[in-house]
Amino acid sequence: MDLKRSCREVTRLVLESEDRELTATERLALEMHWRICDTCRKFREQAQLMHGAMARWRRYRNDEDSR
Amino acid sequence: MIEIARQVETLRPQLLRYARSQLRNDAWAEDAVSEAMLAALEKPQSFAGQSQLKTWLVGILKHKVIDQLRRHSRECTILSDDDETDIDELLFKADGHWREAPQEWGSPEQTLNQRQFFEVLEQCMEHLPATQGRVFMMREWLELGTDEICKELSITSTNLWVLLHRARLRLRDCLQQGWFTGRPVT
Numbered sequence: 001m002d003l004k005r006s007c008r009e010v011t012r013l014v015l016e017s018e019d020r021e022l023t024a025t026e027r028l029a030l031e032m033h034w035r036i037c038d039t040c041r042k043f044r045e046q047a048q049l050m051h052g053a054m055a056r057w058r059r060y061r062n063d064e065d066s067r
Numbered sequence: 068m069i070e071i072a073r074q075v076e077t078l079r080p081q082l083l084r085y086a087r088s089q090l091r092n093d094a095w096a097e098d099a100v101s102e103a104m105l106a107a108l109e110k111p112q113s114f115a116g117q118s119q120l121k122t123w124l125v126g127i128l129k130h131k132v133i134d135q136l137r138r139h140s141r142e143c144t145i146l147s148d149d150d151e152t153d154i155d156e157l158l159f160k161a162d163g164h165w166r167e168a169p170q171e172w173g174s175p176e177q178t179l180n181q182r183q184f185f186e187v188l189e190q191c192m193e194h195l196p197a198t199q200g201r202v203f204m205m206r207e208w209l210e211l212g213t214d215e216i217c218k219e220l221s222i223t224s225t226n227l228w229v230l231l232h233r234a235r236l237r238l239r240d241c242l243q244q245g246w247f248t249g250r251p252v253t
Contacts, residue, residue, distance in 0.1 A: 007165050009163065018235065019227070046169055048175065050239060053179055053185075057189070061085060061208065062122065062125050063118070063125075
C-alpha cells in the first residue's frame with residue numbers, strides 16, 4: 001500500500017486517532033509525512049494541545065468548583 | 068436541609084449550562100437538571116461543602132442527560148447534516164494541501180494554565196452545529212465509547228467519525244480565532 005498521504009488525509013488521521021485505534025500502516029504513513037511536512041507537524045501540536053485541553057476541561061467541569 | 072436546597076440552587080445555572088451544551092434543547096436540559104436536583108434533595112447524607120456537592124451532582128446529571136438523550140433519541144438522530152459548510156473544503160485545496168498553514172500555538176502549559184482559555188473553549192463547543200455538538204460532547208464529556216454512541220444514535224461508525232472530525236476541525240478553527248488571534252467568538 002502506498003504510504004504517501006496528503007495533508008488533508010494526514011489531518012483526518014490525526015483527528016480520528018482520538019476516536020479509534022489507527023492501523024500500523026496509518027501510523028507509519030503519518031510518521032513519514034511528518035518527517036517532510038512542517039505544516040502538519042504544527043497541526044499535530046495543535047491537536048495535542050486540544051487533547052490536553054479537553055482532559056483538563058473535563059476536570060474543571062466534573063469536579064472543580066469553577067466560576 | 069435548607070442549606071442543601073440553597074447550595075443546589077446556587078449550582079443550578081452551571082448545571083443548566085452543562086446539560087444544554089450536551090442536549091442542545093432547553094426543555095430537556097431543564098428536566099435533566101431538575102431530576103439531578105431532586106436526587107440531591109432526596110439524599111439523606113449531607114455533603115462536605117459545595118465542591119463535593121458539585122462533583123456528586125455532575126455525576127448524577129450525566130446519567131440524567133443520557134436518559135434524556137434516550138428518551139428523545141428519535142428527535143436527536145436528524146443527521147440531515149446540520150452543517151452546510153464543508154470545513155474540509157475551507158481548510159484544504161483540491162490537491163489536499165493546506166490553504167492556510169496552521170499557526171504556532173505556543174506552549175500548551177502556558178495556555179492551559181489560563182482559566183479564560185477554558186471559557187473560550189466552552190463557548191466554541193457551544194457554537195458547534197447541534198448534531199456535531201451532541202456527538203462531540205457525548206464523546207468528550209459523557210466519555211462514551213464510539214460503539215455506544217453509534218448505538219444510541221443509530222449511526223454507523225463512519226458517520227460518527229465524520230461528525231467528530233468536523234467538530235474537532237471547527238473547534239480548532241474557533242480556538243484559533245477566539246483565543247490564539249484574540250478575536251471574539253461569533
